[in-house]
Amino acid sequence: xxxxxxxxxxxxxxxxxxxxxxxxxxxxxxxxxxxxxxxxxxxxxxxxxxxxxxxxxxxxxxxxxxxxxxxxxxxxxxxxxxxxxxxxxxxxxxxxxxxxxxxxxxxxxxxxxxxxxxxxxxxxxxxxxxxxxxxxxxxxxxxxxxxxxxxxxxxxxxxxxxxxxxxxxxxxxxxxxxxxxxxxxxxxxxxxxxxxxxxxxxxxxxxxxxxxxxxxxxxxxxxxxxxxxxxxxxxxxxxxxxxxxxxxxxxxxxxxxxxxxxxxxxxxxxxxxxxxxxxxxxxxxxxxxxxxxxxxxxxxxxxxxxxxxxxxxxxxxxxxxxxxxxxxxxxxxxxxxxxxxxxxxxxxxxxxxxxxxxxxxxxxxxxxxxxxxxxxxxxxxxxxxxxxxxxxxxxxxxxxxxxxxxxxxxxxxxxxxxxxxxxxxxxxxxxxxxxxxxxxxxxxxxxxxxxxxxxxxxxxxxxxxxxxxxxxx
Amino acid sequence: xxxxxxxxxxxxxxxxxxxxxxxxxxxxxxxxxxxxxxxxxxxxxxxxxxxxxxxxxxxxxxxxxxxxxxxxxxxxxxxxxxxxxxxxxxxxxxxxxxxxxxxx
Numbered sequence: 001x002x003x004x005x006x007x008x009x010x011x012x013x014x015x016x017x018x019x020x021x022x023x024x025x026x027x028x029x030x031x032x033x034x035x036x037x038x039x040x041x042x043x044x045x046x047x048x049x050x051x052x053x054x055x056x057x058x059x060x061x062x063x064x065x066x067x068x069x070x071x072x073x074x075x076x077x078x079x080x081x082x083x084x085x086x087x088x089x090x091x092x093x094x095x096x097x098x099x100x101x102x103x104x105x106x107x108x109x110x111x112x113x114x115x116x117x118x119x120x121x122x123x124x125x126x127x128x129x130x131x132x133x134x135x136x137x138x139x140x141x142x143x144x145x146x147x148x149x150x151x152x153x154x155x156x157x158x159x160x161x162x163x164x165x166x167x168x169x170x171x172x173x174x175x176x177x178x179x180x181x182x183x184x185x186x187x188x189x190x191x192x193x194x195x196x197x198x199x200x201x202x203x204x205x206x207x208x209x210x211x212x213x214x215x216x217x218x219x220x221x222x223x224x225x226x227x228x229x230x231x232x233x234x235x236x237x238x239x240x241x242x243x244x245x246x247x248x249x250x251x252x253x254x255x256x257x258x259x260x261x262x263x264x265x266x267x268x269x270x271x272x273x274x275x276x277x278x279x280x281x282x283x284x285x286x287x288x289x290x291x292x293x294x295x296x297x298x299x300x301x302x303x304x305x306x307x308x309x310x311x312x313x314x315x316x317x318x319x320x321x322x323x324x325x326x327x328x329x330x331x332x333x334x335x336x337x338x339x340x341x342x343x344x345x346x347x348x349x350x351x352x353x354x355x356x357x358x359x360x361x362x363x364x365x366x367x368x369x370x371x372x373x374x375x376x377x378x379x380x381x382x383x384x385x386x387x388x389x390x391x392x393x394x395x396x397x398x399x400x401x402x403x404x405x406x407x408x409x410x411x412x413x414x415x416x417x418x419x420x421x422x423x424x425x426x427x428x429x430x431x432x433x434x435x436x437x438x439x440x441x442x443x444x445x446x447x448x449x450x451x452x453x454x455x456x457x458x459x460x461x462x463x464x465x466x467x468x469x470x471x472x473x
Numbered sequence: 474x475x476x477x478x479x480x481x482x483x484x485x486x487x488x489x490x491x492x493x494x495x496x497x498x499x500x501x502x503x504x505x506x507x508x509x510x511x512x513x514x515x516x517x518x519x520x521x522x523x524x525x526x527x528x529x530x531x532x533x534x535x536x537x538x539x540x541x542x543x544x545x546x547x548x549x550x551x552x553x554x555x556x557x558x559x560x561x562x563x564x565x566x567x568x569x570x571x572x573x574x575x576x577x
Contacts, residue, residue, distance in 0.1 A: 006491060006495060006497065070570065073570055073573045074566055074569065074570055076573075077569050077570060077573065078569075119533060142532075142533040142534060143532075143533065144531075144533045144535075149512075150510075150512075152507035152510075156550065158550045158551075161548070161550035162550055164548075165548045165550070168514070168532070171532055172532060172533070173513065173514075173515070173531035173532040173533035173535065174513070174514070175511060175513050176511065176512045176513065177490070177509060177510065177511050177512075178507070178508075178509055178510040178511075179504055180491075180496065180497070180500055180504055180509050181497060181499065181500065182490070182491055182496065182497050182500070182509050185490075185491075185497075186490060186509075186511065193535075194533070194535070270501055272499070272500055272501055272504055273501050273503060273504055274501075274503055274504040274507055275503050325559065326559075326562060329559050329562040329563065330562060330563075330566055332563075333562065333563030333566070333567075334563075334566060334567075334570075373548075373550050373551050373552055374550035374551065374552075376552050377556070377559060378552040378553055378554075378555065378556050378559070379550065379551065379552055379553060381556045381558065381559070382552075382553030382554065382556065383553075391556065391558050392558060393558055407558045407559065407562075410565075410569075411566060411569065
């Protein structure tokens with residue numbers, strides 16, 4: 001009998017992953033830490049046009065760009081005179097499974113089919129599972145989705161329960177697990193047993209699939225307004241959304257557009273905690289994902305992560321849980337769009353950031369997601385109350401993740417908190433240095449790579465590394 | 474004798490994947506105190522009783538064993554009652570907008 005223990009399967013991690021994504025990541029290695037990121041993406045064989053062609057086959061993409069005129073007016077009611085940029089949203093809920101995740105799934109499933117895999121598997125508790133299941137259904141492939149779905153009391157997180165239902169509606173097998181990072185062990189075991197394609201969120205196919213979003217919105221905004229957006233705001237979790245959108249914007253000609261990452265602040269809550277699991281009130285778009293993935297992208301379920309958000313973000317902001325729920329309600333009641341809630345993280349940020357910009361400027365919120373039972377502020381707030389979390393109106397600064405959700409009393413209170421990007425870069429570099437094999441030294445190629453990965457210079461990287469060494473000496 | 478559930482019925486099984494004591498080293502203490510559990514749905518391969526070991530065929534065609542816990546499990550996630558903290562936001566922002574919020 002083969003050894004299927006945790007230790008045995010984790011030891012086969014590299015081998016199982018290599019077989020399941022069909023990419024030999026080893027060929028891209030250029031240094032101790034460095035790899036040829038652009039070649040990894042280019043070798044997918046897709047550019048924006050060919051990616052769009054594949055996505056069109058399953059009605060993915062080409063989503064409407066909607067100007068939020070009433071929300072913009074509300075911004076101007078609370079902004080200083082002359083301030084209040086126009087806010088647009090890319091209505092990604094119009095994709096077949098209801099979110100931009102269809103773009104990420106489409107190329108992976110297309111590749112899995114082309115290469116003769118019998119099925120696809122994905123480790124995800126979010127919209128991505130529904131996207132993979134939907135794409136697999138259309139392609140006639142079997143599908144397994146592994147979710148972290150319930151706590152030790154058996155209480156399911158309502159948004160994930162809805163995702164279970166959606167995946168099963170598309171004919172997928174859903175493995176629902178209790179809380180813990182050993183989900184990855186179950187996922188590896190499943191890949192090993194089935195030989196399915198790993199439709200990871202972090203393969204180059206997933207990222208190239210999002211480039212079409214950035215590309216489309218650059219073209220749509222230019223057509224509609226005669227100019228490219230000044231800033232695009234993406235809800236930020238694992239980094240793919242920021243990475244793919246920014247790359248697509250450049251390919252669409254919007255090279256000067258600022259890329260802002262926005263996450264819900266969940267500081268104080270532990271992502272592997274059984275107790276905290278149902279007290280987050282958000283399943284994605286939060287700092288529990290975005291902080292670790294920004295500072296260490298290669299923690300993913302593939303050897304090298306194609307989502308490398310620090311390369312692309314101009315700014316990284318957080319908003320509170322209560323602000324996102326508030327804006328979700330505002331979007332429904334002022335624009336007639338019931339969407340989200342998690343995708344509205346970037347909308348809450350846009351409401352604040354639009355106030356910093358002149359009225360003729362353009363802010364684009366680059367996604368919406370479908371709404372449904374469980375996947376709604378009511379479901380989250382009712383669960384929060386049941387677990388003893390206080391829910392009240394007040395000032396967002398009093399919001400305390402896991403203890404108190406404060407719904408703003410007035411829209412003028414909505415604000416973003418800037419994450420110190422230099423601090424994030426430092427954490428990234430610290431992690432990089434710690435990951436160096438014993439006795440290894442960084443070559444010129446590695447320093448160039450780290451500079452590109454942190455969007456800084458060799459001098460900056462060298463300076464921080466020297467500082468870290470002095471501190472540890 | 475417990476009632477047997479018919480072969481082919483859509484059911485859910487439950488299994489402990491990692492018992493307490495075998496959880497990963499990096500897991501926080503309170504999570505280590507509980508096992509890693511798994512629930513999967515599928516069609517029952519042979520008649521079985523609730524609470525007994527049973528085999529299912531999943532939608533991916535896999536055969537899995539576990540304790541039979543539910544028959545035709547419901548999707549019971551919902552919205553719940555309206556939340557008063559959200560109920561008045563629409564009126565509030567319309568009042569702030571006044572004539573500016575008439576749409577265009």
